[in-house]
Amino acid sequence: MPRIGVAFVLAAGLAAASAAASASAGAAAPPAPRALLQELVELNTTHSYGSTGAAKLLQERFLAAGFAPEDVTLVVPEDQPAKGNLVVRLHGRGRGRPILYIGHLDVVEARREDWSFDPFKLTEDAGWLYGRGVIDMKGQDVAMAVSLMRLKQEGFKPARDLIVAFTADEEAGGDANGVEWLLHKHRDLVDAQMVINPDGGEAGMKSGRRLYVAIQTSEKTFLTFGLEAADKGGHSSRPTAGNPIYRLAAALSRLAQFRFPVHLTATSREYFARRSALEQGQLQGDMRSIGSGSADAAAIERLSAVVETNIMLRTTCTATMIDGGHAENALPQRARATIQCRVIPGESPETVEAALRTVLADPLIAISTITPAKPNPESALTPAILEAVRETTQGIWPDVIVLPEMSPGATDSHFSRAVGIPSYGIDGMFDDLDDGRAHGRDERIGVEAFQQELEFTYRLMKRLAAN
Numbered sequence: 509m510p511r512i513g514v515a516f517v518l519a520a521g522l523a524a525a526s527a528a529a530s531a532s533a534g535a536a537a538p539p540a541p542r543a544l545l546q547e548l549v550e551l552n553t554t555h556s557y558g559s560t561g562a563a564k565l566l567q568e569r570f571l572a573a574g575f576a577p578e579d580v581t582l583v584v585p586e587d588q589p590a591k592g593n594l595v596v597r598l599h600g601r602g603r604g605r606p607i608l609y610i611g612h613l614d615v616v617e618a619r620r621e622d623w624s625f626d627p628f629k630l631t632e633d634a635g636w637l638y639g640r641g642v643i644d645m646k647g648q649d650v651a652m653a654v655s656l657m658r659l660k661q662e663g664f665k666p667a668r669d670l671i672v673a674f675t676a677d678e679e680a681g682g683d684a685n686g687v688e689w690l691l692h693k694h695r696d697l698v699d700a701q702m703v704i705n706p707d708g709g710e711a712g713m714k715s716g717r718r719l720y721v722a723i724q725t726s727e728k729t730f731l732t733f734g735l736e737a738a739d740k741g742g743h744s745s746r747p748t749a750g751n752p753i754y755r756l757a758a759a760l761s762r763l764a765q766f767r768f769p770v771h772l773t774a775t776s777r778e779y780f781a782r783r784s785a786l787e788q789g790q791l792q793g794d795m796r797s798i799g800s801g802s803a804d805a806a807a808i809e810r811l812s813a814v815v816e817t818n819i820m821l822r823t824t825c826t827a828t829m830i831d832g833g834h835a836e837n838a839l840p841q842r843a844r845a846t847i848q849c850r851v852i853p854g855e856s857p858e859t860v861e862a863a864l865r866t867v868l869a870d871p872l873i874a875i876s877t878i879t880p881a882k883p884n885p886e887s888a889l890t891p892a893i894l895e896a897v898r899e900t901t902q903g904i905w906p907d908v909i910v911l912p913e914m915s916p917g918a919t920d921s922h923f924s925r926a927v928g929i930p931s932y933g934i935d936g937m938f939d940d941l942d943d944g945r946a947h948g949r950d951e952r953i954g955v956e957a958f959q960q961e962l963e964f965t966y967r968l969m970k971r972l973a974a975n
C-alpha cells in the first residue's frame with residue numbers, strides 16, 4: 509500500500525514541521541500519559557515474560573517524539589533476550605557529568621482470580637486507576653518518559669546530559685537485573701554523577717492528607733545466615749538433652765529477646781528530626797530527642813516497641829525459616845534455621861555475625877552465610893538535592909515536608925551506590941501509608957495522584973538538569 513504509506517509520511521512530516529516551529533527541530537508532542545500507561549500495563553512484564561516488549565514500545569515512542577536513533581538505545585543481554593533495557597539520552601551543554609534516572613519495567617506476578625479487575629488491563633474506577641505495576645512502577649516510568657519527551661519538545665537544553673534507563677528484572681531478584689548489567693557491561697551508556705530512582709522515594713499520605721516526600725538516601729543491607737545444630741541422633745524412646753531441635757529452639761528464643769544497639773546515621777537522625785513535625789505529644793518529643801541526639805532510654809524503648817520506628821533505629825535479624833528431624837520416631841540429627849538480617853549501612857557483616865554468635869550463646873550451633881551482604885553506602889543528602897526536591901514539592905503542595913529516608917528493603921539503587929554513584933529515591937506519586945498495594949492485589953494509583961506525579965517528575969527533572 510505505497511500510496512497510503514506516502515500520505516502517512518507526508519502527514520507525519522507536516523505535523524513534525526509545525527511542532528518544530530514552536531519548539532526544537534524534529535521534536536513531536538509526547539504521547540498522552542494515560543494512553544502510554546495503559547499500553548505498558550497491558551504488556552505483561554512479569555518475570556516469565558520479561559521486559560523487552562515494553563522496552564521496544566518505549567523505544568518507538570521516543571523515536572516518534574523526535575529523539576535521534578543513536579540516543580535511544582535498546583540493550584538486550586545476548587543470553588537473556590527477554591530481559592531488554594532501554595537507555596535514552598537528552599544531550600546537555602556538557603557542564604558536569606550526566607544525571608541518570610532509572611526505572612524498572614518488570615512487575616510482580618498477579619492472578620486474575622485474586623483481583624477485582626483484570627490486573628493486566630488499566631481500569632478506572634471511582635477516581636482510581638487499577639492495574640499491575642501502576643505504583644511499582646509503570647506509573648513512574650510513564651512520568652519519566654513523558655517528562656523527558658516534554659523537555660525535548662520544548663527545546664530545553666540541560667546543563668548536563670539527562671539519561672533515563674528503563675530496566676529489566678528488579679522484582680524477581682533475577683540474574684538479568686538491568687541496572688547491575690548496564691553498570692557493568694555498558695557503563696559508557698549510563699555513567700553519571702548521580703542517580704534518581706523513583707522506585708525508592710516515597711510520597712506518604714494518611715487519611716487523604718499529603719504528609720511528606722521522602723528522599724531515599726540509603727537502604728539497609730540484605731544479609732542472610734544459616735544456623736545448624738547437629739547430633740548423632742538415636743531412638744526417640746531414649747531422649748537426650750542434646751536434641752538439636754531443643755538447642756536451636758533455645759538459641760532462637762534468645763535471639764527473639766535480643767535487640768541490636770541503636771545505630772543512627774546522618775539520614776535516620778535527620779529523618780526523626782523532620783518527621784517529628786508530623787507527630788504530636790510523646791511520639792513527637794521522642795522523635796525530636798532522637799533527632800537532636802538527646803534521647804534517653806525511655807524514649808528509645810518507646811520507639812523500639814513500634815516496628816516502623818524500631819527498624820530505623822537499628823540492624824535487625826529475624827528467623828524466617830526452620831526445619832529439622834528426619835523421622836517420627838527418631839531423635840533429630842539436624843535442625844536448621846534461616847536468619848534474615850537487615851543491616852544499617854556502615855555496619856560490617858562480621859560485626860553482625862559476631863553479635864549473633866554472642867546472643868545465640870551455643871558454640872555447637874554452626875553459623876554460615878547464605879546470602880552475603882553487598883556494600884551499599886549511604887548517599888550524602890546534599891543541600892543542592894534537598895533544596896531541589898523541597899522547591900519542587902512545595903511548588904505543588906505547599907504544606908508537604910521533605911525528609912531523608914533509609915529504606916528497610918532494597919531497590920536497584922544499591923547497585924549504583926555500590927559502584928560509587930550517589931543515588932536518591934525520589935517520587936511524587938502520593939500513596940496511602942496504611943493501604944500500600946505494591947506487589948499486592950488491586951494495585952492502584954489515584955487519577956489525581958498520577959496527574960500530579962507527571963508534573964512533579966517534569967519539574968524536578970528540569971530543575972536538577974538545569975544546574
Ligand SMILES: [Zn+2]
Nearest residue numbers: 612644645707
Ligand atoms: Zn519497584
